[in-house]
Amino acid sequence: MKNIVITGATSGIGLAIVKALVEKEENVIAIGMNQVDCDTAYNSLQRPKSLRYIPIDLSSNQQIDNQSKLILEHFEEKIDVLIHCAATVRQYFMTNKEGYELQFQVNYLAIFHLTRNLLEAIKNSKGMVIATSSRVHRRTKLYFDDLMNRKRYFILNVYRKTKLCIAIFIHQFNRLFMDKDLIGYAVDPGLVNTTIGAQNTTGFFNKFWQFRSSFGQTPKVVATYYLKLIYEKRITTAPYYYKYGKQLKPSAYSRRADIGKLLWKASEEYVK
Amino acid sequence: MSNNFVMVVGATGGLGREYSIQLIEKGYNILLVARDKSNLKTFKDSLLKKYKQKVLTYSCDITDNQEVINLFKFIEENNIKLSKLIHIAGIEIEDWFKDTSHDDILGLANTNVIGTTNIIHRALEVKGESLDILVMSSLAGFFPMPMKAVYSASKRYIIELARTLNYELKGESTHILAVCANGMPTRPDIVEKLKSQGVFGRLSIVNISKVVRISLKKLNKRTTIYVPGRFNRILLGFSKLIPRSILVKILGRRWKKAWQKIEANKKVRKI
Numbered sequence: 001m002k003n004i005v006i007t008g009a010t011s012g013i014g015l016a017i018v019k020a021l022v023e024k025e026e027n028v029i030a031i032g033m034n035q036v037d038c039d040t041a042y043n044s045l046q047r048p049k050s051l052r053y054i055p056i057d058l059s060s061n062q063q064i065d066n067q068s069k070l071i072l073e074h075f076e077e078k079i080d081v082l083i084h085c086a087a088t089v090r091q092y093f094m095t096n097k098e099g100y101e102l103q104f105q106v107n108y109l110a111i112f113h114l115t116r117n118l119l120e121a122i123k124n125s126k127g128m129v130i131a132t133s134s135r136v137h138r139r140t141k142l143y144f145d146d147l148m149n150r151k152r153y154f155i156l157n158v159y160r161k162t163k164l165c166i167a168i169f170i171h172q173f174n175r176l177f178m179d180k181d182l183i184g185y186a187v188d189p190g191l192v193n194t195t196i197g198a199q200n201t202t203g204f205f206n207k208f209w210q211f212r213s214s215f216g217q218t219p220k221v222v223a224t225y226y227l228k229l230i231y232e233k234r235i236t237t238a239p240y241y242y243k244y245g246k247q248l249k250p251s252a253y254s255r256r257a258d259i260g261k262l263l264w265k266a267s268e269e270y271v272k
Numbered sequence: 273m274s275n276n277f278v279m280v281v282g283a284t285g286g287l288g289r290e291y292s293i294q295l296i297e298k299g300y301n302i303l304l305v306a307r308d309k310s311n312l313k314t315f316k317d318s319l320l321k322k323y324k325q326k327v328l329t330y331s332c333d334i335t336d337n338q339e340v341i342n343l344f345k346f347i348e349e350n351n352i353k354l355s356k357l358i359h360i361a362g363i364e365i366e367d368w369f370k371d372t373s374h375d376d377i378l379g380l381a382n383t384n385v386i387g388t389t390n391i392i393h394r395a396l397e398v399k400g401e402s403l404d405i406l407v408m409s410s411l412a413g414f415f416p417m418p419m420k421a422v423y424s425a426s427k428r429y430i431i432e433l434a435r436t437l438n439y440e441l442k443g444e445s446t447h448i449l450a451v452c453a454n455g456m457p458t459r460p461d462i463v464e465k466l467k468s469q470g471v472f473g474r475l476s477i478v479n480i481s482k483v484v485r486i487s488l489k490k491l492n493k494r495t496t497i498y499v500p501g502r503f504n505r506i507l508l509g510f511s512k513l514i515p516r517s518i519l520v521k522i523l524g525r526r527w528k529k530a531w532q533k534i535e536a537n538k539k540v541r542k543i
Contacts, residue, residue, distance in 0.1 A: 092457035092463060094457065095289050097284070099319070150485070202463065270318075270321065272321055
């Protein structure tokens with residue numbers, strides 16, 4: 001029985017993965033944004049004993065710190081798999097209480113922060129980190145003097161950069177921790193039929209996402225790609241980016257060691 | 273390091289945070305003023321992680337004269353000289369005048385007019401070599417707004433104050449900029465409200481990172497009034513052709529329609 005922590009677990013891909021893991025009777029801590037969403041999801045799964053929902057608003061680094069302790073206590077400092085599915089799309093530039101832009105915070109910095117907080121527990125189990133990236137990370141780069149896109153805020157541009165950060169993060173994670181028998185994977189789920197693009201957007205973007213996502217795969221099918229990584233033999237050769245269950249090279253920019261180092265350092269500064 | 277500071281009043285709201293961050297990026301020391309102590313601490317701690325400048329905080333309710341007196345005592349005791357004052361603290365209420373509670377109406381008038389005047393007046397006594405003052409007014413300050421009677425009047429107060437003081441204080445290296453924005457998308461609930469105003473509402477939205485960046489440039493250029501958003505400027509231009517007695521009727525009718533949509537979300541917003 002594995003100890004698995006998963007974010008974004010109250011809807012979309014995250015909820016589908018939780019469902020599949022509950023069927024396999026794994027020990028799961030599922031993270032949702034607030035108590036109401038967590039309760040709704042928990043009830044919809046018929047409240048299994050092996051599953052526990054913990055609300056963490058990933059836009060708040062304070063909450064991530066506080067609730068990480070709960071997770072570590074519950075799993076007694078041993079985590080086999082940490083899956084990051086939480087993400088947000090925001091039409092306008094907004095910040096959290098620390099002044100961090102919300103897409104950057106929820107889609108990327110929360111991943112860095114939570115992984116860092118749970119790292120020892122993952123090391124104890126020689127565990128795995130899986131994060132959800134996207135093909136939109138291609139053909140874009142980061143501006144390290146303006147990581148939160150204050151000067152160039154455009155809804156899709158920002159989302160692409162956060163997904164790029166995830167691809168960079170996974171590669172740097174492997175550079176730092178593969179020799180300790182840890183592994184990180186970035187999953188590109190393709191186009192998925194979820195509400196991510198419709199929750200905090202208006203007008204054209206909102207309608208466009210509702211139309212486009214109707215052509216996507218269902219979360220249930222996408223969840224199988226994640227489960228494949230968890231249950232099949234661990235592949236420790238690059239690339240660590242998977243689409244539709246197969247290895248795929250992410251952008252050359254995301255695989256650069258110098259960029260990985262820069263982003264890691266910048267992230268450490270934001271959450272120290 | 274010098275004791276020249278920028279004071280941001282209302283520093284823990286979305287706009288306040290953005291002004292503080294863009295200013296500290298430019299190298300200024302910042303004095304963060306707001307009511308909530310824990311929000312002040314969270315924000316200060318995050319700034320100190322990345323920046324080397326001085327960051328001080330002070331918890332103050334600007335409607336309380338004694339607290340404002342104490343704030344400026346704190347400034348003098350710490351030998352702080354203000355090079356800029358960014359005044360954002362304000363309240364907005366969207367409801368009919370007679371339906372609003374007495375306390376809420378007075379709270380709005382006290383914050384937006386009296387509190388603002390109090391802070392500006394006292395800031396002149398602790399200025400450094402020069403003092404640039406940025407005050408958040410609103411596009412509403414140009415229109416007689418049914419359902420925002422006291423709010424729009426309070427914002428008009430600021431616009432005229434800025435114009436007049438720029439004349440009075442011309443030789444004294446002090447300047448005021450009134451930023452007349454429409455809805456600022458700092459929180460999802462505000463975006464919802466703007467959405468409910470239809471196309472006009474949506475076209476009037478400008479990202480706050482852009483508004484802050486440009487208004488700081490305008491402050492340096494000694495502009496008196498800045499209206500963010502090309503659509504808002506065009507709207508303002510057209511409205512000047514319409515007699516105000518007719519304008520109030522047009523706005524009244526539009527607002528009644530929008531009010532029917534947002535009736536359930538009526539609330540007092542402390543900015």
